[in-house]
Amino acid sequence: MPAQISPKIISGNANQELAHAISRRMSAYRGMTVGLVDARVERFNDGEIFVEVFENVRGEDMFIIQSTSNPANDNLMELLIMCDALRRSSAARITAIIPYFGYARQDRRTKARTPITAKLVANMMVEAGIERVLTMDLHAAQIQGFFDIPVDNLYAAPIFALDVMHNFAGRLDNVTVVSPDVGGVARARELAQRIGCGLAIVDKRRSQPGVVEEMTVIGEVEGQTCIIVDDICDTAGTLCKAADLLISEGASEVHSYITHGVLSGPAVERITKSNMKSLVITDSIGATDAVKAAPNIRIVPTAPVFAQAILNIWNGTSVSSLFDTDTLHPIYEGMYANAS
The missing domain is CATH 3.40.50.2020 (Rossmann fold)
Structure with missing residues (x-):
């Protein structure tokens, strides 16, 4: 297995601006360039999603950045298909960075004959090969229990x-x-x-x-x-x-x-x-x-906290440390210089 000198991040089309911001933050934290993996996520004429990764990811610790926001179904399918492409390319571990977890409001049965769609989406992600999820402010805390894999829920x-x-x-x-x-x-x-x-x-x-x-x-x-x-x-x-x-x-x-x-x-x-x-x-x-x-x-911006969380996961250190305002203050350097 090749030495993993840095985490590898890849992005779907849901929020490219945030993905690039996370990439820049990680580069600043590590003192070396951490770019997005070169890939294409496109659609055929009939709307089918196609993913192709242009870099070698064998044995790499992969992080997919993709909010499942509007259009929720398209962005969710992008995430699942990207995960399948990485899994079949022998990535060592796949972590989904989902800043906004769509379908979270369907976390329980509110009346007879209705679905618990958040659980269905969790099952789909696990089946696709996602091994860890990092998200922010889940609509309901119990959604973490819908997954049979580790879920880190950051707080705004x-x-x-x-x-x-x-x-x-x-x-x-x-x-x-x-x-x-x-x-x-x-x-x-x-x-x-x-x-x-x-x-x-x-x-x-x-x-x-x-x-x-x-x-x-x-x-x-x-x-x-x-x-x-x-x-x-x-x-x-x-x-x-x-x-x-x-x-x-x-x-x-x-x-x-x-x-x-x-x-x-x-x-x-x-x-x-x-x-x-x-x-x-x-x-x-x-x-x-x-x-x-x-x-x-x-x-x-959430890029500072997501970038630090990704590095903590990659290094095997605490993510819960980012729940504290005092911990976040230094990584939001300059933005809130007068906060106390």
């Missing part, structure tokens, strides 16, 4: 904490973290504890899926700068309604920190016209031109 909360402490320095005493629903309380509480501020909850009741009938605020938000925290923002309907409700309850400002900016349909327009002063998302999903142009949407 330490990155968000650095951003909040930098951008709200000197006024954290008037900041309240808000969960947009009861199910997200643990996520919101974690950020609130990291930055040392209060917590509130927006309790929403739905008359049917996708339709919010009533929303109430649990907690004191009058005169506060409210920060809504969630893992996914899709059409932004509920998020914008929550911002309106907080303003009506006396909040002075509303900002949102969302890990995965799906932002489909009318989302960008809604956010632009909403009462939110800013929406902060990560680059786990490739941003559209509309998202990049929106005046109140800001993107924070």
